[in-house]
Amino acid sequence: MMDWARDSLEKVAASRKARAQEPAPTLTDAESEALLNEFHPDYLGMERVVGVGPNAGTQKFPLELAELLESDSPLPQSFEPAIEITTDVLILGGGGAGATAALTLAESGLKVHLATKLRLGDANTVMAEGGIQAALTRQDSTRRHFADSYVGGHGNNDPELLRALCEHGPAGIRWLSDLGCLFDQNEDGTFRLRKGGGTSVPRVLACRDYTGLEIMRVLKDAVLLTGTQILENHSAVELLDDGEGQVTGAVLWDRVSQKLVSVSARAVIMATGGSGQLRIQGFPTSNHLGATGDGLILAYRQGCQLIHTDSFQYHPSGSCYPEALAGQLVTESIRAIGAQVLNVQGERFIDEMIYRDVLAGAIIREVAEGRGVPTPTHRSGVWLDTPLIELKLGKGTLGRQFPGLIHRFERYGIDPAIHPILVYPTLHYQNGGIRIDPSGQTDLTGLWAAGEVTGGLHGTNRLMGNSLLDITVFGRRAAESVIKKIPERRAATLAGLKKFREGLKAIQPPSSGTAPLLFPVASRLKFQLAEKSERLSGTEPSQEKKQFREPPDPFGGN
Amino acid sequence: MESGTVEISVAGKPVQAKVGETIIHALWAAGMGDAVKTGCVGGVCGACTVNIRFKDGKPGGTDLACLRPVEEGMEVFPCPVESIPAVAPSSEPDVASLQAAFPTLNRCTKCGSCTTACPMSIPVMDSVLRMQEGKFEEVSEDFITCIHCGLCRFVCEDKVKPHNMGLWVRRSEGMSRDNPSLDQSGLEPIGDAAEQEWTYLFTGDPEERFKRAKYFREHGRAGA
Numbered sequence: 001m002m003d004w005a006r007d008s009l010e011k012v013a014a015s016r017k018a019r020a021q022e023p024a025p026t027l028t029d030a031e032s033e034a035l036l037n038e039f040h041p042d043y044l045g046m047e048r049v050v051g052v053g054p055n056a057g058t059q060k061f062p063l064e065l066a067e068l069l070e071s072d073s074p075l076p077q078s079f080e081p082a083i084e085i086t087t088d089v090l091i092l093g094g095g096g097a098g099a100t101a102a103l104t105l106a107e108s109g110l111k112v113h114l115a116t117k118l119r120l121g122d123a124n125t126v127m128a129e130g131g132i133q134a135a136l137t138r139q140d141s142t143r144r145h146f147a148d149s150y151v152g153g154h155g156n157n158d159p160e161l162l163r164a165l166c167e168h169g170p171a172g173i174r175w176l177s178d179l180g181c182l183f184d185q186n187e188d189g190t191f192r193l194r195k196g197g198g199t200s201v202p203r204v205l206a207c208r209d210y211t212g213l214e215i216m217r218v219l220k221d222a223v224l225l226t227g228t229q230i231l232e233n234h235s236a237v238e239l240l241d242d243g244e245g246q247v248t249g250a251v252l253w254d255r256v257s258q259k260l261v262s263v264s265a266r267a268v269i270m271a272t273g274g275s276g277q278l279r280i281q282g283f284p285t286s287n288h289l290g291a292t293g294d295g296l297i298l299a300y301r302q303g304c305q306l307i308h309t310d311s312f313q314y315h316p317s318g319s320c321y322p323e324a325l326a327g328q329l330v331t332e333s334i335r336a337i338g339a340q341v342l343n344v345q346g347e348r349f350i351d352e353m354i355y356r357d358v359l360a361g362a363i364i365r366e367v368a369e370g371r372g373v374p375t376p377t378h379r380s381g382v383w384l385d386t387p388l389i390e391l392k393l394g395k396g397t398l399g400r401q402f403p404g405l406i407h408r409f410e411r412y413g414i415d416p417a418i419h420p421i422l423v424y425p426t427l428h429y430q431n432g433g434i435r436i437d438p439s440g441q442t443d444l445t446g447l448w449a450a451g452e453v454t455g456g457l458h459g460t461n462r463l464m465g466n467s468l469l470d471i472t473v474f475g476r477r478a479a480e481s482v483i484k485k486i487p488e489r490r491a492a493t494l495a496g497l498k499k500f501r502e503g504l505k506a507i508q509p510p511s512s513g514t515a516p517l518l519f520p521v522a523s524r525l526k527f528q529l530a531e532k533s534e535r536l537s538g539t540e541p542s543q544e545k546k547q548f549r550e551p552p553d554p555f556g557g558n
Numbered sequence: 559m560e561s562g563t564v565e566i567s568v569a570g571k572p573v574q575a576k577v578g579e580t581i582i583h584a585l586w587a588a589g590m591g592d593a594v595k596t597g598c599v600g601g602v603c604g605a606c607t608v609n610i611r612f613k614d615g616k617p618g619g620t621d622l623a624c625l626r627p628v629e630e631g632m633e634v635f636p637c638p639v640e641s642i643p644a645v646a647p648s649s650e651p652d653v654a655s656l657q658a659a660f661p662t663l664n665r666c667t668k669c670g671s672c673t674t675a676c677p678m679s680i681p682v683m684d685s686v687l688r689m690q691e692g693k694f695e696e697v698s699e700d701f702i703t704c705i706h707c708g709l710c711r712f713v714c715e716d717k718v719k720p721h722n723m724g725l726w727v728r729r730s731e732g733m734s735r736d737n738p739s740l741d742q743s744g745l746e747p748i749g750d751a752a753e754q755e756w757t758y759l760f761t762g763d764p765e766e767r768f769k770r771a772k773y774f775r776e777h778g779r780a781g782a
Contacts, residue, residue, distance in 0.1 A: 119641075122597030122605060136739050139778065143755040147774035150759075155768035159760060174740050180647055180729030182698060191739040200775040208702060213602050217706055218732070221725055224644035288598040323578040324627050328600050377578065403703050407678065408601060411625065522583075525591045551609045551635035552617040 001413045002321070004376050005422075011346035012383055012420055019340060020391055024351035032354070035361035039368065040314070041281050041425075042357070042460070047310050052503040053300050054443075060310050064278045068297055070507050071515035073238055073497055074253075074527045081240055081251055081262035081492060087113040087229070089482055090250055090263050092236045092295065093271035095123025096212070096468065097451025099219040100475025101269050101482075103179075106226035108483045113263065114223070115231040115252050117272075117290040117518065121220040124273055124287055124429075124452060125471060128212025129331035129404060131204035132176075132472070133465030134169030136191060140201045142166040149466060152198040152355050153431075153459020156308065161457040164438040165466065165473050172472040173205065181218050183207055194336045196464030198355045204465040209331045209404040215468060234261065235290075235518050237527070239268065239298045239447070243495035246487065247302060247446035251494075253518075258530040264492040267482045270295045270442070270449040271475065274430035277520035284327025285427040286318055289523065294516035295453040299434045301500045304443050308432025311460040316341075316359040318426020320381030322412045327426040330384060332356070332464045334402060338392045342383040342420070343371040357461045360425040373422055381424035386416040429467060431458050440478030446487055450474040564630040568593050581623035581634055582606060594623045594636045601625045604707030607677075609635040620675045620709050639708030645722065651730035653692040660723050664690060665716040672710035672720050678703045682710045682720045689723055697727045755780050 002009065027035075037043050047060040050069045055061075061069060089105055091098045094116025105112045114120070135145045145166040150157050177183070183205045184192045193202035207214035223230075233255040240249035240262065249264040272295030276287025285291070300306055317332065319325040335341070335352040341359070343349055343366045350362040363382050366372055372380035386405075389397050398417045399406050409416050432455035440448045451471045458466060504510065519525035562577050568585060571593075575584035582599060585591050597605035601622055610618030613631025620637060648655045657663050663686075672682035685700040701724030710720040758780035759770055773781045 118597050119603075119605060122603045126602050127598050127600050141752070141755070141778070143752065143759060143780075144775060144778055146759060147771040150771040151768070151775055155764055155771070159767070163756065163760075170740070174737075177732065177735075177737050177740060180732030182702075182728055182732045182735070189736065189738050191737070200778070210602070210703060213705065214702075217704075217725060218729060221644045221647075221729060224641075225646055286600065288600065288603070289596050322627075324580045324583075324625065404602075407703065408625070412627075519591075523586045523591045523596075524589045525586075551637070552611040552615075 001419060005373055008344045008346065008373050009419065012342055012385060015346045016385065016388055016391060019348065020388060022348070024353070025348055027351060027354060027358070032358045035358055035365060039361040039364040040357055041283065042311055046281055051507050052500065054303050054305050059306070062280045062310060062312070064280050065275065065293060065296070065309060067511055067513070068293065068515040068517060069300055070504070071511040071513050072501065072504060074514040075238055075251065075260070075497070079260065081494060083249070083262050083264045083492060085113060085261060085263040087111045087263060087265050088486065089113070089267045089269065090115065090265035091269045091271055092250060093123070093273055093451070093453070094118070094120040094230070094232070095271065095273050095451065096125030096216060096219060096471035097475040098269070098271035099216070099223045100471055101271060101450060101479040102223045102228045103219065103226065104476045104479035105483065106228065110483065110486065112227070113229045113231060113265070115234040115236060115250070117233070117235040119232045120223065120230055121216050122288060122290065123216065124291060125212050125468070126216040127286065127288060127329065128468055129209040129329055130196065130333040131194065131206035131211045131465045132173070132215070132468035133196060133199065133203040133205070133463070134173045134469055135166065135203060136170055136173065137193065137201070140203055142169065144200060145169060145203065148199050149463050150459070152463045153461050156459035158456035160438050161436070164477065165457060165469060168473045169469055172469055172476070175476070176215060176218070176472060179218050179222050181207070181214055194333055195353065196336060197332055197353050197359065198463050204333070204336070206333060209333065209402045212468060236272065236294060236298060237516060238494065238497055239302050240264070240492035240494065241302060241496040242490040243493055245303065245444060246490055247444050248490050249492040253527060258528055260529070262492065264489065266446070266489050267486045268447050269478050269482065270299055270434065270447060270453055271451050272453050274452040276427045276430070278517070279520065279522070280312060280427055283314060283425065283427040284318060286315060286327055286329040287427070289519065292517040292520060293430065294518060295449070296433060297516045299442060299447065299449065302444055302447065302496045304447070305435040306433060307435050307455040308460055309430070309455060311431040312427060313356060313429035313431055313462055314360040314425035315428035316356055316363055316425055317384055317423040318428070320379050320422040320424040321375045321377060323377040324412065325408060326379065328408070329426065329428065330405065330421065330423055331402070334384065334386060334389065334405065337401070338389055340385045340388055341423070342385055344373045345371065355461055356464070363423070363425055367424065375422065379424065381422040383420040384423045385420045387418055387420060390417050429462055431455070431460055431462055438477070439481035440474050441481055448478040448482055450478040564628055566628050566632045566634060568634040569636055575628040577628070579628060581608065581626050581628060584628050595638045596624065599624045602705050604705040607637045607639055607707050607709055609637045620677065622677050622707070637712070639712045641708065642711070642719070642722065645726055647726050647729035647733060649730065649733045651694055651727065651734060653690065656689060656723065656726065659726055660719055662717045662719065663723065666718050667716055669715070671713040671715070675709040675713045677707060677709065678705060680704060685724065686718060686720050689727065694727050694731055697724060698731045700724065701728055
């Protein structure tokens with residue numbers, strides 16, 4: 001396997017024993033800064049200001065996002081909302097933050113609807129691998145958690161949000177445990193804690209390399225046992241408001257019937273997640289199908305400030321080969337327990353446990369300067385020396401601790417216990433987003449937000465394990481704040497959109513597309529309304545194959 | 559190597575695909591993304607279940623379209639599995655409470671279809687037998703990689719619900735487990751010492767605060 005890299009693989013294998021005991025290369029603060037400035041995608045100036053909305057002319061956005069912020073709504077000009085669903089709380093998004101909010105609201109007596117573009121649980125949460133962090137030991141403290149995260153975020157974090165995250169971290173873990181989440185334990189029954197990049201003490205809990213899956217399947221099961229009304233295949237395409245700055249509902253697009261559904265709600269919780277599928281600067285992504293930044297667009301049109309939306313996390317270890325796995329996450333935990341990152345010569349060039357953005361910059365530099373490993377699929381990456389784990393910690397360690405890694409690669413004939421794997425940064429996390437206060441409330445009455453769609457908490461670089469904690473802590477806080485402060489029902493109109501459309505007239509030339517994008521460009525899936533399209537394309541049997549063959553019995557033997 | 563195209567069929571319709579790409583990505587390129595239900599595109603949400611037949615007519619098994627690379631002549635049959643209502647876990651799990659929650663527990667006839675169908679290589683049937691014996695710790699371990707695609711339930715002719723039971727056992731085990739890490743005192747961030755440390759971290763202009771945070775993370779306590 002990977003014969004095209006035989007020379008390089010031999011070098012990696014030859015130096016493995018000697019490298020095992022070597023200390024990591026050190027890096028000064030100035031060198032870190034230089035790496036970021038010269039090689040990290042956030043720092044390359046691929047951004048611009050926009051001409052409309054609350055941040056017009058004052059703040060820069062990545063080009064791909066700026067285009068969407070200046071795009072019109074897909075709603076027809078003539079559309080007027082006719083309320084079909086009346087509820088107390090409308091949660092937009094079916095990932096970890098939305099599910100957590102729904103659970104927290106379950107006993108409140110409020111009527112709750114949760115609308116999600118895909119199915120409940122199809123979200124970045126379920127794809128999170130490495131863990132969730134909270135201060136749970138005597139050598140640790142919530143203040144130390146804060147300090148690690150604040151330095152990691154370059155001091156750009158909103159300190160009040162970060163303090164709330166760290167202080168409520170232990171209670172968040174307890175809440176998940178009480179719901180039945182099983183985190184890996186030591187022999188004495190305490191949680192097994194690992195370091196993450198930038199944590200000064202072991203603080204990261206995990207469920208093998210399926211931590212997000214464990215949390216999401218438990219949350220989903222728990223939500224399904226509440227009275228929450230779940231609207232699957234319902235994308236939010238616009239927020240409704242009362243014409244006086246209060247958010248009062250949303251227009252949803254039912255992808256199956258291809259119809260619009262207008263919802264009146266006393267409170268809306270935005271939990272739509274991130275935007276990796278915008279594929280900023282052409283990067284591959286570790287994100288799910290629906291991660292197109294829809295919530296940013298909707299809240300911005302209503303007048304919410306967006307902060308740090310020029311900051312994205314390029315996870316240093318995205319898979320780079322085989323092509324079928326390109327962009328998919330290879331968890332940081334593998335580096336945390338000793339896998340080194342190597343260039344084509346089999347040389348280490350960076351401390352693997354440095355902050356994510358610096359490591360991503362270092363890997364991009366190696367490849368840009370010709371020290372990467374070219375693949376036959378026209379990519380280039382660096383080695384993640386996974387067999388080193390087996391050497392350091394004993395045979396079988398990878399399989400026991402990272403079953404997901406082994407499972408994904410073995411079907412392509414690559415055994416990470418024997419061969420190193422190729423990695424390159426992948427677009428992983430939207431660091432910024434909608435501005436909120438520590439109770440999860442946005443700038444607007446009636447609108448709360450939680451999770452990846454929000455900004456400020458992580459500053460301009462997020463630490464591993466802080467996003468799963470984010471959805472847990474802020475999903476709960478937003479819901480608790482809604483319970484306390486839910487306003488009375490008011491009229492649900494498109495006044496906000498009308499005002500935004502006025503502003504759009506100043507944008508010349510106008511953007512050709514519409515926003516929210518809903519699906520990645522590469523998927524060619526699009527918003528369309530039933531009266532305009534006769535059928536979904538591609539689902540009808542072709543003319544030339546008139547006989548529709550029965551599917552095989554997969555258990556009938558060969 | 560890794561170049562050229564192949565032709566596959568999806569739900570009876572021919573699709574041109576690039577060697578090395580997955581079924582999902584081939585469908586996207588062909589403008590047929592609606593043909594197979596899709597969620598995470600990363601092998602963990604279980605939405606894109608399909609059934610496959612090879613060119614030579616042999617069965618190619620059930621799989622996830624987002625992870626399965628295309629092969630010349632492969633026929634793909636979308637196989638979406640609807641979820642069923644959730645069943646509340648128990649904080650005192652035993653065979654009797656599992657049986658009460660899932661009355662079909664003992665209907666397994668050991669045909670092994672569930673194990674064959676599982677795209678995550680979970681020993682599903684063996685684990686159902688372990689459930690019948692109340693070996694819940696082992697069951698929890700078996701289902702650690704379960705993505706709840708539902709294929710094991712979909713193929714079961716005896717209406718056993720292996721993945722739903724797996725989750726029930728795991729949640730019940732989790733709810734009844736003692737967590738010494740959570741029982742320690744000191745978890746509550748209240749107290750004068752903690753307040754003083756917060757004051758340290760929140761004092762000064764942004765540059766000063768950043769310096770203080772750096773000091774704190776290196777020493778685990780406030781500076782002078």
